[in-house]
Amino acid sequence: MESNPFVQKMIGYGEQGVELALSWLTSPAAWSQFMLLVVAFGLAWFLNRRLNKVFLRVLTPPEEAVGLVSTVRRFVLQFLPLLLPLLAYVFTAAGEQVVRSLFDSGAVIAFGKRVFLFLAARILVRRIISEPFLKLLGKFVLIPVAALYALGMLDVATSALTDFQVGVGNISFSLMAIVRGVIAGAILFWLGRWSNDHSAAMIRKQEDLRPATRQLAAKAIEITIFGAAFLLLMNIMGVNLASLAVLGGAIGVGLGFGLQKIASNFISGVILLLEGQATVGDFVELDGGEAGTIVKMTARAIILETYDGRWIVVPNEDFIVTRVVNYSDQGSANRYEAEFSVSYDTDINAVPAIVEAAVQSHPDVLMKPYPADCELRGFGESGIDFSVEFWVNGIDDGRHKYTSDVLFLIWNALKDNDIKIPYPHRVVEFKGEMPK
Incomplete structure (x- = not known):
């Protein structure tokens, strides 16, 4: 039974590796190169210990330092673990020239250089890189590539992958x-x-x-x-790219009919950004009843956050084809009213000045476009009805309770001036005898 060609190829590589190892074990030149690798690594280890102390003393910034120079120094310090394999690589490369001139061979020392590079890649991924994506990429790409390079198999693997062809249409x-x-x-x-x-x-x-x-x-x-x-x-x-354009055109025609809404929402989003009529931070209300603060504008939709913590995803197209009320427009003032009543035995001519001064004392109540304005609204069943109008930057909801604050101010101002706030009174008449 004929074996798999791939298995046969792997067996062949294994046999070549065994023969190479045996030839190294019986070769004086190979033993000399092994000794040179040991000496290079020992020298690198000794020098690494000395240089590490110097670099730590020179590059370590004070803990409270936050400037650009301190940031660069901390960044450089992260790479100190690479010093040992890189020094070993440099010393090995220097000794390689001597070995090749003496023995006309340098396969062992070249293998040692590649091993030192593999160790540097391994240290880089395991001890230095902290970003999750880069760490994952180093673990599954950089280290395997460095291992293949160290074993001298990188060119073989690259050639095998290049020969294997995959076709998609005319590409x-x-x-x-x-x-x-x-x-x-x-x-x-x-x-x-x-x-x-x-x-x-x-x-x-x-x-x-x-x-x-x-x-x-x-x-x-x-x-x-x-x-x-x-x-x-x-x-x-x-x-x-020319072939890709033909394929992309065919796919675009097919998807265009199915993705009309997505294209419409994308274009509507661009129009909204160009016009600037609604942007992040605005409080808006749509005809459909959706209302909230714009927290994010994406290519497809606008996300509103209501005051009860819910997020509403509204397609961009709805902001173009329907009526939208913008209450804030990033800082425009809004007017609110607070209603109250006073008893009929009050001097109503004094009420507006007292209430306007109290309301205007609120730190968020504006003087422009208009200051606080107290108006007489009518004569009710139990008291005289007033209303005070005031302007603020913001929405009277969520973390802001402007109307509530103003009513507290009105209550305290009326109490301080001995003005009574009425409550309903009812007069009941009985005809005939009083009920027992």
Whole structure:
């Protein structure tokens, strides 16, 4: 029964490895190179101990230091564990020239150099990299590649992956291109996300710009970064962009009918950002009854947060085709009223001045566009009805209780001036004899 070709190839590599090891064990030149590797590692270990103490003393900043120089010093200190394998690599590379000139062979010492690089990669992943994605990438990509390189199998693995072809329509890929694309894509899109987050944070700090302009700039940068990452990834994978355009056009026509709503919401989101009529932080109310503070604007929808902690996802299109009431517009003032009554034996001519002064003392009540205004509204059954109008920046709900605060101020002001707040009275008449 004929064996699997792959198994046969692996057995062949194993036999070659055994023969190579036996030849090294019986060769004086190989033993000399082994001794040189031991000496290089010992020298690197001795020098590493001395240099570590010096670098720690020079580079360690004070604990309370937060400047740029201190940040750079802390960053450099993270790489001190790499010093030992890199020193060993440098000393081995220096000794390799001597060995090759004496024995006309350097296979053992070249293998030792590759092993030192593998140890450096292992230390980098296990002890230095802390970001979860990069750590995962190093564990499953960098360390296996370094191991194959140390064993001299990297070229063989690369050739096998390149020979294996995968076809999709008129586009063909090698397995190596797919692996390279996955690795490069992961790195590119991680870098894109990282740079996009930092760019968005920098744009949010530009308080001179309108919130809508900041949001639009952040979206434009995000599209640019990920668009460039996609094109660069296609180039790395060796994909012909002309062929991709034909395939993309066919897919686009098919998806266009099924994704009309998504396209409409995306375009509506761009229009909202350009016009700036609603942006993050505004309190809005739609015709459908949805009301809340805008906490996030995405490519497809706007997320509202109600005062009871719920999130409402509203498609961008609804902000274009329906009536939207914006109560805040990032700082515009709103007017509220607080109603109260006084008894009929009150001098009503004194009430407006007393109440307006009390309401205006609230730190959030504005003088512009109008100061607090107390108006007589009517003569009720139990008392004389008044209402005070006041302007504030914000919504009278959630963490702000403007009307409640104003009513407390009115109550205290009327009590301080001996003005009574009436309560309903009823007069009951009995005809005939009193009931027993």
